[in-house]
Amino acid sequence: MTASRDPPRTVELATAILQHTTSVETYLQENGLPSPSFSPGAPPKLPLPPDLQQKLAAALGALDELQALLLGPMGWLMNQVGHAYDLCSLHALYRFNIPAKLAVGEEIEVAEMARRCGADEDAMTRLLHHAATNYLLQRPRPGYVAHSAVSAMMATVPALHDFVGNACEDMWPSAPRVVSALTHTWPGSGATAAEGGRPPNQTAHNLAEGTDLPFFETLKHDAERTRRFAGSMSMLTAMPGFEPTAALESYDWGALMTQKDGEDATVVDVGGSAGTFAVALTDKYPSLRVVVQDLPDVIDKARAGLPSRSAGRVTLMGHDFFTPQPVKGADAYFFRQILHDWSDDFCLRILRQLVAALKPGARLVINDVTIPPPGATSLYEERQIRCKDIAMMSMFNSKERTMDEWKELVTKADARFRLKSVVQLPASPMGVLEFTWEPDRAQ
Numbered sequence: 001m002t003a004s005r006d007p008p009r010t011v012e013l014a015t016a017i018l019q020h021t022t023s024v025e026t027y028l029q030e031n032g033l034p035s036p037s038f039s040p041g042a043p044p045k046l047p048l049p050p051d052l053q054q055k056l057a058a059a060l061g062a063l064d065e066l067q068a069l070l071l072g073p074m075g076w077l078m079n080q081v082g083h084a085y086d087l088c089s090l091h092a093l094y095r096f097n098i099p100a101k102l103a104v105g106e107e108i109e110v111a112e113m114a115r116r117c118g119a120d121e122d123a124m125t126r127l128l129h130h131a132a133t134n135y136l137l138q139r140p141r142p143g144y145v146a147h148s149a150v151s152a153m154m155a156t157v158p159a160l161h162d163f164v165g166n167a168c169e170d171m172w173p174s175a176p177r178v179v180s181a182l183t184h185t186w187p188g189s190g191a192t193a194a195e196g197g198r199p200p201n202q203t204a205h206n207l208a209e210g211t212d213l214p215f216f217e218t219l220k221h222d223a224e225r226t227r228r229f230a231g232s233m234s235m236l237t238a239m240p241g242f243e244p245t246a247a248l249e250s251y252d253w254g255a256l257m258t259q260k261d262g263e264d265a266t267v268v269d270v271g272g273s274a275g276t277f278a279v280a281l282t283d284k285y286p287s288l289r290v291v292v293q294d295l296p297d298v299i300d301k302a303r304a305g306l307p308s309r310s311a312g313r314v315t316l317m318g319h320d321f322f323t324p325q326p327v328k329g330a331d332a333y334f335f336r337q338i339l340h341d342w343s344d345d346f347c348l349r350i351l352r353q354l355v356a357a358l359k360p361g362a363r364l365v366i367n368d369v370t371i372p373p374p375g376a377t378s379l380y381e382e383r384q385i386r387c388k389d390i391a392m393m394s395m396f397n398s399k400e401r402t403m404d405e406w407k408e409l410v411t412k413a414d415a416r417f418r419l420k421s422v423v424q425l426p427a428s429p430m431g432v433l434e435f436t437w438e439p440d441r442a443q
């Protein structure tokens with residue numbers, strides 16, 4: 001029996017939620033911003049300064065703990081099982097392109113929408129009702145559906161549609177197979193595990209799709225999935241805490257130019273996908289030159305989307321990062337959300353491909369998720385990152401890493417990389433680690 005507290009934990013949490021929420025609402029009101037809402041056209045996220053983002057995070061952490069306490073151990077456990085089905089209605093929205101079938105302001109009978117989808121009417125009706133309970137649609141009056149802010153965004157932001165498609169069709173089928181993949185008998189699995197990493201083609205994803213190709217190889221053979229993945233990645237960069245602005249502002253890119261005495265400095269964005277970050281970087285530092293490297297298919301698709309203002313500043317280059325780095329003597333090599341896709345031994349191979357291209361003093365800049373030490377954030381926040389970690393395991397046998405694991409990984413790749421700075425981005429699961437190349441350092 002635990003001793004009773006005064007005030008009880010639930011009341012303490014409810015009080016914290018009230019205080020933090022009041023601070024957020026006061027800020028919104030004082031700045032003429034709307035209260036949070038799911039009406040179509042509502043802002044996709046709350047535009048808060050860093051101190052209020054912290055209060056928001058504290059409110060969400062407290063809300064999560066309060067919900068768990070009020071449900072009680074049995075209710076909380078049952079809740080987990082229920083959540084397993086939450087993605088079904090989102091998947092239906094994606095697969096039947098339901099957001100595009102609704103005009104903003106239109107109210108449609110649920111049965112009529114089910115008919116428009118051309119699928120089993122009873123099943124579709126039930127999925128639509130579930131979607132409404134999860135804020136994905138709204139029910140303005142009994143028996144009718146209309147857009148919520150979520151479906152309206154899916155209808156108008158193609159990258160968000162891609163993000164949902166990637167989540168529901170490429171990633172989610174692997175989730176129920178994560179545990180089976182651990183006990184599955186893979187060819188040569190004993191040896192590879194002993195070498196420090198399970199290969200990327202022995203994953204839950206491989207069990208789900210019945211393929212022995214790693215996920216990115218599968219993509220190479222499927223133009224539509226490649227396009228959808230790139231769209232999804234560009235959406236990821238717009239998510240709270242993942243915006244390029246965070247990495248732009250928390251790392252001194254300008255210092256690269258100072259060092260060059262006015263000459264253009266070159267950054268290589270390794271695995272830079274459609275070039276979203278490169279465009280933001282050169283918008284902020286017009287005299288930086290960025291070479292975006294990715295697999296040839298991805299680069300081919302990226303060409304059409306590169307804004308004309310970036311011409312001459314952003315160059316696109318097909319390159320497989322498991323082969324030697326072709327851009328020699330650049331000022332910085334940037335890896336944003338790349339290495340978390342690979343287990344340690346594959347990361348070592350990727351990083352070692354840089355070595356022959358590096359000039360003394362070259363920077364290696366890693367911008368990736370960092371797992372906070374236990375207790376540094378709420379369980380809610382830590383769970384979001386742990387979910388990403390499990391997603392990495394399920395798709396690639398890769399992992400999210402703590403700051404210490406990042407440092408250890410890079411210096412293991414080559415002892416001549418010296419850690420120069422470490423920044424945990426504010427209100428973000430991402431960090432930036434900067435290493436310099438010091439060839440005279442003892443190996």
Ligand SMILES: C[S@@+](CC[C@H](N)C(=O)[O-])C[C@H]1O[C@@H](n2cnc3c(N)ncnc32)[C@H](O)[C@@H]1O
Nearest residue numbers: 216233271272273294295298319320321336337
């Ligand atoms: C998680 S995405 C990150 C994209 C981008 N850096 C960002 O932060 O938005 C991983 C990227 O690595 C690319 N990639 C995967 N295997 C690769 C390889 N062997 N060589 C080059 N790029 C690769 C993928 O095509 C994808 O664009």
